[in-house]
Amino acid sequence: MSNATHTLDAAERYCAERGLSLTPVRRRVLELLVDAGGPVKAYDLMAALKPGGSAQPPTVYRALNFLTRSGLAHKVEALNAYTACLCDYSHDKSGHDTVQLFICECCDTINERHIHKSPTDAPEGFRVSRSVIEYYGRCARCVAC
Amino acid sequence: MSNATHTLDAAERYCAERGLSLTPVRRRVLELLVDAGGPVKAYDLMAALKPGGSAQPPTVYRALNFLTRSGLAHKVEALNAYTACLCDYSHDKSGHDTVQLFICECCDTINERHIHKSPTDAPEGFRVSRSVIEYYGRCARCVAC
DNA sequence: TCTGTGGGTGTAATATAATTACATAACGTC
DNA sequence: GACGTTATGTAATTATATTACACCCACAGA
Structure with missing residues (x-):
């Protein structure tokens, strides 16, 4: 179970x-x-x-x-x-929210952030429909290792 | 040639x-x-x-x-x-620069930005070693299509 | 009740993406 | 010349994902 x-x-x-x-x-x-x-x-x-x-x-x-x-x-x-998806289910997930994933390569856990803004320095006139944002590294607990 | x-x-x-x-x-x-x-x-x-x-x-x-x-x-x-890589070759590319790719799904071209800052809302203590940032959408010329 | 229709699933086959393992070649150094 | 290092050639395999087609079932309309 x-x-x-x-x-x-x-x-x-x-x-x-x-x-x-x-x-x-x-x-x-x-x-x-x-x-x-x-x-x-x-x-x-x-x-x-x-x-x-x-x-x-x-x-x-x-x-x-x-x-x-x-x-x-x-x-x-x-x-x-x-x-x-780790965020709560209180809001509509089908929107154009941008998800950032923080992946710890040491303990293999994922932390997730939903951001609601566009990239600051997109090319003039570029219209984003989907984004992939993934950060790899070490989480606070694993930085010490 | x-x-x-x-x-x-x-x-x-x-x-x-x-x-x-x-x-x-x-x-x-x-x-x-x-x-x-x-x-x-x-x-x-x-x-x-x-x-x-x-x-x-x-x-x-x-x-x-x-x-x-x-x-x-x-x-x-x-x-x-x-x-x-589309940027000029004047600086060292092996640093920890973060590359943002803007991919036009219409004309299949890629625009590239190098940014030098960390994510603003990373989890407390998370140390980034590598990042993947890709935006999909339409470039200025294709938005009209 | 019959009959489509559409969404979901089962199954086999295939396509696409990437790695492993091992042999060979080229080149510098002692 | 023997050796180590780096790059390449080749065959086989593994890993990831899609296509195509058959079937089932719930439900709407005649």
Whole structure:
């Protein structure tokens, strides 16, 4: 049983309010991401989905697409991995919020910030539709190591 | 013949000054990137490297590693593609400068900004060692389309 | 009740991206 | 000449992701 029931319940409500269907597969993938508390590879999710055997790639990639589209998860581009969205579910995640990820390469945890401003020095006239912002380094606890 | 001879000569000098060896393969890959003027896939570089046939993945990935390590090229993480560094070669590229890429999804060009500051709202004590910042959208010329 | 229709899933095959492992070559140094 | 270092060639493999097609099911309208 997950220790993140609370988060999943919140996701459930979040989806219900918006007509998104958080099916068993999708919910299970989100649960795996939440429990991991850090970046997880798609193929590891696949393995975890069907311990006995045979979940296929599309199963997990479809779930991940749904979760990222809905704002419940993020892709960590430079790692080809995925992570649950950590912010609370009180606001609409489908907006154009920009997510910044702070990834500790030492303890493999992710810290997340949502910012609401555009880049300060974009080229004249450039209209941003999507942004990828990832910082790699060491979190406060690992700086000492 | 490349129309970017000037850039390549500058790269040549840049490497000479720093004891980096810009070998023919590496130079050729850089040339392909410069000529493309936008993100290029590793396997496309492979194909272009040996028109007659059989360049293998390690050839191009090794060259790309050298170029990115040296600051002469960047990986566009969210596209699994690579692009030549567009800034001038007057300063040391191996520092901890942060590169911001502005990628126009319409005309497939990349604009580049080097910034010298840390993220404003990093978690307390987080020490950044590497950052990935990519903005996708439409450049000024394509906003109209 | 029948019959579409659309969203979601199962499965096999394939495409795309990147690495490993090992052999060879080129070059400088002792 | 023997050796170490750096770069390259080549084959095989691993890792990541998509396509295509079949099936199921809930639901709306005739």
